[in-house]
Amino acid sequence: MLACLPGCTPGDEGARVSCVEQALRQPGLEQDVAVFTAEDGGVAQAKVGWLTFRNADSVLPMASLTKPLVAGEVRRRVDRGELRLEQPVGALLPGVAFVPETASITVRQLLQHRAGFDRSFRDPLFASTPPNCHAAARDVLQRRPELGVGQQVLYSNAGYCVLGDILLSTPSGLPADLRLALDAPLGAAGGWTGTLHQLHRALSRTLPLVDLPADVVLPDGSHYAYGWRRWPAAVEGPSWSHFGRLPGMVSLALSDGRGTLLVAHFLGDPQDVDATSLAASHALWRCMAP
Known part of the structure; x- marks a missing residue:
């Protein structure tokens, strides 16, 4: 699993984006995109390998x-x-x-x-x-x-x-x-179905x-x-999560349960989707730590 890049510090929104971009690079997954709560409370996005016509504003299942x-x-x-x-x-x-x-x-x-x-x-x-x-x-x-x-x-x-x-x-x-x-x-x-930005807004309405x-x-x-x-407090990673899977894709949502939320979409058919999703969630959540 990948952690934040050197220099990923609180208050540095660019570093958080870079960190998420690195954490999206998971074995068995590709064409990855995430939308997440930025350090300033706004919304940021990161992507890896997505073609120009497919991004966080694409309608996705x-x-x-x-x-x-x-x-x-x-x-x-x-x-x-x-x-x-x-x-x-x-x-x-x-x-x-x-x-x-x-x-x-x-x-x-x-x-x-x-x-x-x-x-x-x-x-x-x-x-x-x-x-x-x-x-x-x-x-x-x-x-x-x-x-x-x-x-x-x-x-x-x-x-x-x-x-x-x-x-x-x-x-x-x-x-x-x-x-x-x-x-x-x-x-x-x-x-x-919808864009990741729409999903982030919709799930944000369920917080806290x-x-x-x-x-x-x-x-x-x-x-x-x-x-x-x-998840129990002793377990590494986000306090709350949900994973999704359909043939050819994996999605996940991670939250601290209060105001921080990340949603991501991947292409791929990993052999062990639960283990792959868990590894991705741990890597991504390290970027969201305050």
Whole structure:
């Protein structure tokens, strides 16, 4: 992993850009671009290898970085009293076919990937061509979850498709870009497209981030809150992150949870996308340290 270049000091915006440019150079990834909070509180960008007609102002797919935006809207509705974290989804989607086990799944469990939906052998989102998030939601709700509800953290596209359908059932007040994402084939699981600057603005509106403490965590001690992965204080790197992947691309969002945010987009199909994304996030976040 690459750290900041010599001379990368607080208050030196040019050094931060140079540092990010170097950190973007990750094995297995190419055509890289990032937009991030500058030292003065503004927004800066860096890129490596991008052709002149593809840059931070290009419209790009952001894959699973859609999920923190969906979760941010859920959080706003919870704060306004329009949703409750412990509310069962069976009461939120009238007319949808449920089995008893799925009707009792809560909003919190969907947010934290604890609904028991196991995509290890078959991800319902990609069961059709093109993918269909609404169909994936119906698919998982009308059959028993593969594993016990609430007992494990199993990252689930279909679970966020269910959250998307809940938001669309009362669409008043939905931001226009999020509404477009929810109506796209990948929907709430990954349908957001736009420029990195637009994504940075949209994710900035979810700051400061709020934790959802979890009694079930991942093996590394992290857990999911409102769409963001919350890392223990002892772990190197950003306090909050989310990674996205579609064939041929990787995206990531990193934040301290307060006001500092970095979003990045890469081309590539790394063999181990989780390890590659984690290495990139650690390298990039070193540039953001005060």
